[in-house]
Amino acid sequence: MKSGGTMTFTELLSEVTAIEIPIIQRDYAQGRQTMSEVREQFLGAIFDTLSLSPEELPKPLDLDFVYGSLNVGSGNKFWPLDGQQRLTTLFLLHWYLACQDGEFEAFQELIMREGESRFTYETRRSSAEFFGALASHELDLDELTSPSVNPASLSSSIKNCQWFFLSWKLDPTIQASLSMLDTIDQRFRGEKGLYSRITATSSPYITFQFLNLEEFGLSDDLYIKMNARGKPLTSFENFKAKFEQFAGEVCENEMMSLHGITMPMRDYLGRKIDTDWSDLFWYFCDADTDLFDDQFMQFFRSMTVVFYPYGKPKEDRLDVAETLRTIRSSGFKPSFYQYQKLECFDRDFVINLTQFMDKVCGNQESFSTFLEDNSYYDEEATFRQALEELDTRGKNPKGLTYERAIQFFAWCVYLIKYPDEVSGEKLFDWLRVIHNLSENTRVERPREFTDALYSVMDMLDQGDSIINHLANSGDGKKITFFYSPQVREERIKAQLIEKSIEWRDAVYRAEQHGYFKGQIEFLLDFSGVLEYFLDQESCNWDDQQDDEFLTSFLRYLDSAEAVFDEAGLKKFPNGIFERALLTKGDYLLYGRSNHSFLDNDDRDTSWKRLLRGSDRVSDDKKISEKRKLVGQLLATLNVSELEESLTRAIEETGDTLDWRMPFILQPKLIDYCEKRYIRMTSEDSIYLMKRIQMNGAHKELSTHYLYLDYIQDLQNIFPFSGSYEYESFGYDEEPGIRFYGMLYQGEQVHLEITHRSGLFQLRFDESTLMSELDGFMDAQSDFLGRPVIRVEKYAFRESFPVVLAKLGKIATNDPELEEE
DSSP: SSEEEEEEEHHHHHHHHHHHHHTTTTOOTTTGGHHHHHHHHHHHHHHHHSSSSSTTTOEEEEEEEEEEEEGGGGGGGEEEEHHHHHHHHHHHHHHHHOOOHTTTHHHHHHHEETTEEEEESSOHHHHHHHHHHHHEEEEEEGGGOOTTTTTOOOHHHHHHHTOOOOGGGGGGHHHHHHHHHHHHHHTTTTTTHHHHHTTSSSSSSSEEEEEEEEGTOHHHHHHHHHHOOOOOOOOHHHHHHHHHHHHHHHTOEEEEEEEEEEEEEEHHHHHIIIIIIIHHHHHHHOOOOHHHHHHHHHHHHHHHHHSTTTOOOHHHHHHHHHHHHHHHEEEEEEEEHHHTTTTTOHHHHHHHHHHHHHHHOOOOBBBBBOSOOOOOOOHHHHHHHHHHOOOOSSTTSSSSSSSHHHHHHHHHHHHHHSSSOOOOHHHHHHHHHHHHHHHHHOOHHHHHHOOOOOOHHHHHHGGHHHHHHHHSOOOGGGOSOOOOOHHHHHHHHHHHHHHHHHHHHHHHHHHSSSSTTTHHHHHHHHHHHHHHHHHHHSSOHHHHHHHHHHHHHHHHHHHHHHHHHHHOOOGGGGGGGHHHHHHOOOOOETTTTTTEEEBOSSSSHHHHHHHHHSSSSSTTTHHHHHHHHHHHHHHTTOOGGGHHHHHHHHHHHHOOOHHHHHHHHOOOHHHTTTSSSSEEEETEEEEEEESSTTTSSSSEEHHHHHHHHHHGGOOOOOOEEEEEEEEEESSSSSEEEEEEEEETTTTTEEEEEETTTEEEEEEEEGGGGGHHTTTTGGGGEEESEEEEEEGGGGGHHHHHHHHHHHHHHHHTTOOTTTOO
């Protein structure tokens, strides 16, 4: 027998007496449920090849190496060391195609000798019996019709055959073989004439590289050692090999130069991956071998997002992103076959990826950076994040958020678009604009993310002159998807940056504030710049106006920096900033059926949302008006004595009956609202919320303020012995104040004070008191006969001592006790 060379399955059988899977080998695995992808990929490649006519066939499909040795002592049987899975699948496919084409006699002539199958397994007796039975029995596939008409599977038909033993169902190799036959049936059903092609030898369709290791005298012991010590290829190694092969095919005529040597793209890419690329990933994974493979695979996922062919419809990109996300969320890494099936890779992808990696791979395991200032974009940190999973709202704190993924994308495509010497200044300008647009546009779904990427691509032609383009083109409105007021803001700032270094430094300083993150329209608004631009559609003012605008902008910026830190509004004692702002007007934002005093993080009711304003002609238009209240307050502040300025604004509040007054005067009211919400059904019906909904604990504004500011400090509440507030949990009971300890006719009497529609209601729980209170302050009976006294809200403090005096007289039954 020859020691090696290209062979077909038919030729191998002509060289040996039998193909016998030795006892030390594992069970057949390609048919297992967990191997569905490998199975489909392998059969798909064979099907595509066999479907070609001899004239269309460019070259045989090569199945790589099959090697092993001859067991001379057992009659020249071939024992495969590597290739067991492929050979088994080829046997099953030969059997199936022979049945389908009516060539079963030819198949038996090939596979049978002296009534025994020449392909067999020694791992289990049942496995050998099964392959022998298959070789001996033809199945009429025409009786099965099509799987869509007859849902019974091929494996079910085989199990129903008289020659199939029920005990075989327990054999893992047989189970996998039946599963493989089902997949073969689904792929090849009805395809006639393929048996002659798969068995062809003069112009073969399916080949493998056979290697005979007989001269090495391999023994059972060596087989065992190699199986025990051998490590299967990792998903990374498989992916790498197939990607290099693909690159060689699609870039067949692409020649590259490496160290002065010209070579095909496949060779160039292989060397680069093994050297520069590997050095780079090794640098980022901190020499963690397991992490190295994971990062390499995630890198390809990120690059698929970046370099996916842009000639295809957006829907295709969305489908790809969703499919890859689904695969990854299931705990698997997308394979090369899945990428190829989704048509992620093409010639441009290979070239762009190679050019990109040539730019970022530095020397000595380093990473090339191009920016001197990373205030808007940190190249190395973001690249490191790109090697992690994409973070879709905080599920993976290490991975890229949608916003950062957009910026990473913009960085990558810029390096490809402008491949010559990269200008750090121009790249800075480009990434600064993309940062501002992406950070201040809501991107929460794959579709929005995709729209953002296409918008970035639309701007890329102006990438190396983006400031000049925004300042002078006047077509900022043509920038799609991104938040239109932010686009307008970028146009204004571009004009300011081109005006002078002073304006540039002021804009950068404001944008780089950790909370504002590039969105500073509120400062442009407060300083008058926004109004001028909206009126003139430019910032072409004279030198005197320029000085006035810049001075005003910096003054508001000083105040804003004094009030806000990178987390948001600073924590001032006793809520003096919120209370001082209320003196200017109602700044609260509406959200979740409530009004909010604002926090630092909520999407709809944060300080960021208030400062953002709105350009829509709707209720949101009011937000821009509310934002001006912040400007009015900032204009009054002295940053060197900030808390004193805020306190002074509170103390100088004029008299008003507005609902804001209790909050301005009493800091504990806002403190009660743990989620910063109040429920306002009208200006005279306001509830303070501990949570978000009314089924959570809540108090009523007027009664809570009354208790804090008046009742809890009363020295004499005779005839009662004490009082307390109570919360409500739902709509059935109004929260309020309860007095207790009064005795009337030997019974305890409680007084509850609630508020509704501008009136305090004083309700007693003892109905017999009604006769005593008849006619007193228009006392009336409720539906249970209990007395109720209603008092105007702003007359309560004068009226309540009168009520206590009357009750004192009733409690002591003293006719001499006069009511005050």
